[in-house]
Amino acid sequence: MATRALLLSGDAVRIEVDVAPGAWLDVVEATGTVAYEGDTPSSWTVDADVGDGGVLTWAGMPFVVSDEIATHRGTHIRLHGTGKVLMQEKLVLGRAGQTGGDLTTSLDAHDDTGPLQVEYLDLRRLARQMPGVFGNLRSMDTVTALGWTPEPFGEPDAGTTGPGETYFPLNRSGAALRWMGLGRFRDELCDPTFAAWREDAMHNFRRQRAAQRLRHEAEPGGREDGHVPAGAIMASAAEPNRRARQSGAPSM
Template identity: 75%
Template sequence: MTGPTRLSVVRTGSRSRVHRTAGHLTARIMEQDAHGARVGLLATQALLLSGDDVRIEVDVAPGAWLDIVETTGTVAYEGDAPSSWAIDATVGDEAILTWAGKPFVVSDGIATHRDTRIRLHGTGRILMQEKIVLGRAGQTGGDLTTSLNATDDTGPVQVEHLDLARQTRSMPGILGNLRSMDTVTALGWSPEPPGEPEAGTTGPGETYFRLDRAGAVLRWIGIGRFRDRLCDLAFDAWCEKAIHGHRSRSHLAARRPGHAETLIGAPRRWAGDRSHDREDGWSR
């Protein structure tokens, strides 16, 4: 049985400490300074197969920043046994976690579950993007359930459970023929979208939700591939604002890779990565 992927970052006076333990996924450092790091997540084996239980545990220490980039999308392949993808994240006081998710594709003939648990402390912030695609090309997609449980020192910030099983989403007023969903979630502060959400020809369009407490959600639902014009733009804009002040001056001028860019063709050695770093150890 494969253990969880663990990733933590601690702020130091000269160079942050990043601790990595590989599971179904492994982390590669792309950029690093005294306050935090940007890391890329790569699969260590074929994912997501029938019966797979992928677990990712993240801990951002007080005052640190961590920017996670999924380098490729994930396909939940068909099979008799259900599969799952679980994220458990803790963000300390004055810390920030940003996570740019790639499409999670649910194939025909599979039941899969995505579970996200978040704990914010003090003035900690988190920004996550989740892209869901129901079915590969020519498919309608299998059964999917997703859950989000986010709390802070006071109590629940956001609790959500979505049942996107085939029978449920075919009911009137649910999804119908819509197959794609893009969600950007900010917790710990309430940023405004950089543009006006509007309905389009690819579906109902984007909807902006301001949470009762500090937080905001921007969600697009549509058909086919992602054609929303606001979610990627909002994630990039909110990410820059959120990380600002957590990064050293020498890195503030460095441009964060946008959604239009790809890691394919990048140098084999990641910026900031060192050949002597151990996969399960401290990177200094």
């Protein structure tokens, strides 16, 4: 995907992610993504399924909306059992010297019980100019944790990075931190928060893996080094240090 431009007018990109039970998948974007101008709307959709005990971490690079384009960015997440998701989404309205086109976003996250977070944001040009919506701001950074509720990380002086940062603990297991401002480079909170919450998620994951190794050692046929017979290995989840790379288009 890094060898060609995204998103061109009319493009509909769909990314499907399936994290096996007990596995860890870390998605790394090599560059940002630009939704280029054109007459036909474009879209970027992520559909993620995380198994019991699995962890999905995804630190998104800037998603830039050019002038004269209508684009939608959608995320669908399904958690099973004790699965966890940590995602960061950076939205930028307009390339250099632009105000940006029409953007809508949606997040639909469910677990085995029901909805965790359902959100739809209308950031089209007319809607975001309405009082109390977005005004002349150009950037929004959101870090979302699902499957557990981490505590907020840091608290900058009010007004130093933008109009404000808001921490939202969800009704059930989850939390979101959102920053809005004039330029994404002024955001001093979301990146450190993602790093801290990622370490929190992985600490619990590593503890669970250690407990699994102890159980394997106690099983008939298990070895002191924690290895189990080949048949059990074939049936087990993928190793946690596997990393997947997702690349986007050249940035601004």
